[in-house]
Amino acid sequence: MIFGKAFWLFVSKKPILLFSKLNQLYTMKKQLLLGAIFLMALTIMAFRGNTAVQFMAADWDTAKNKAFAEGKLYFVDFDASYCATCRNMDQSTYMSSQLANYIDQNVVALRVDVQDFDGVMWSQQYEVEALPTMLIFDEKGKLVKKIVGYQSASDLIKEFDDAKSETVAVEDTKAPVSADVPMTKPDAVVTTNSSTKVNTAPSPYATKTTTDGSFMGTDVAAVTKPQGKGLYEMTITKIASKDYGVQVGVFSNYELVLEQASTFKQKYKQKTIVHVDTHNGSTVYKLILGTFADKNTAFNFRNVLRQNGQDGLIKDLKYLG
Numbered sequence: 001m002i003f004g005k006a007f008w009l010f011v012s013k014k015p016i017l018l019f020s021k022l023n024q025l026y027t028m029k030k031q032l033l034l035g036a037i038f039l040m041a042l043t044i045m046a047f048r049g050n051t052a053v054q055f056m057a058a059d060w061d062t063a064k065n066k067a068f069a070e071g072k073l074y075f076v077d078f079d080a081s082y083c084a085t086c087r088n089m090d091q092s093t094y095m096s097s098q099l100a101n102y103i104d105q106n107v108v109a110l111r112v113d114v115q116d117f118d119g120v121m122w123s124q125q126y127e128v129e130a131l132p133t134m135l136i137f138d139e140k141g142k143l144v145k146k147i148v149g150y151q152s153a154s155d156l157i158k159e160f161d162d163a164k165s166e167t168v169a170v171e172d173t174k175a176p177v178s179a180d181v182p183m184t185k186p187d188a189v190v191t192t193n194s195s196t197k198v199n200t201a202p203s204p205y206a207t208k209t210t211t212d213g214s215f216m217g218t219d220v221a222a223v224t225k226p227q228g229k230g231l232y233e234m235t236i237t238k239i240a241s242k243d244y245g246v247q248v249g250v251f252s253n254y255e256l257v258l259e260q261a262s263t264f265k266q267k268y269k270q271k272t273i274v275h276v277d278t279h280n281g282s283t284v285y286k287l288i289l290g291t292f293a294d295k296n297t298a299f300n301f302r303n304v305l306r307q308n309g310q311d312g313l314i315k316d317l318k319y320l321g
Helices: 003-048 061-069 084-091 097-106 117-125 153-167 254-268 295-307
Strands: 072-078 107-113 133-137 145-148 189-191 196-198 207-211 216-220 244-251 270-279 283-291 314-317
Touching: 061 072, 061 117, 072 117, 072 153, 084 244, 097 107, 097 153, 107 117, 133 153, 145 153, 244 254, 244 295, 254 270, 254 283, 254 295, 283 295, 295 314
Parallel strands: 072 107
Antiparallel strands: 072 133, 133 145, 189 196, 207 216, 244 283, 244 314, 270 283
16 A cells, blocks of 8 residues: 555656656757857857947938038948958957047947847948948938948058048139149259259169169169068969859958958968959959869868858859959
8 A cells, every 4th residue: 555655656756757857958058049149149249349449329310420420421330240351450450559540530330230130221222242241421411422341441541531632622622733843853954944953852763873874773672661562473364164162251352351361361372362353343352262163061161160250151153253
């Protein structure tokens, strides 16, 4: 009798214990999931909040009205969490204290996520087809600049200055040229009203002569300062439109794509391809890494990029002629 009651209690409570265990496991998984979502949210917030340049935390109309009221330019940076070039600008361009000070005094800046509901609407309205895309509006709210691709801090400051100057009448910006000031060149003979003088200003270049006094040309070593913006070793080869690649950026000028191509090639040791395309009538340069025989291999390489805090888009190269 006693044995029968004990057996019945054991059998009747076993489902209850099993249900309790399952409930504990479900609660634990739910907590882990919520924790993962929280960490993801922190990560997304972090990649947008750690720049020297401060983007206004407001909607489109509020930011634009603020720019109008303060007589400042209105700047919109279209962005997404998967945009590798955007993250590159966060780590370089938007960390510039010079740019941050300039924007603080002259510009109302807003960042728009193209994955948000409002971001989808604004990106469609302004035909945003590549990231990053930046819009500059003048003090009156008129769109004066649309920029696609990586921009340095100095590039953006120049774009802002150009946008401001476009609102000023041309005749007000021109300074009168005095007829009494001659236009001179080094080592040139200058004729004035009173006499003829030889300009003895030293030339930044020196010339070589032979023992008999004949001219040999310019001595490059005598140049007093470096010329240009860098030297790049290049091998230009048009490749067949096949395989897959990972697009890591879109640039508006060739100087920037050369700089970034050099950086990526040294870091990842992959074939570096530049696809020349057009966007709204302007030439753009798309930087693509690798020529992978199949899409899975391209995805694996993109995972390597993501592990290093970068990202890219898988491109089927057969469609890029």
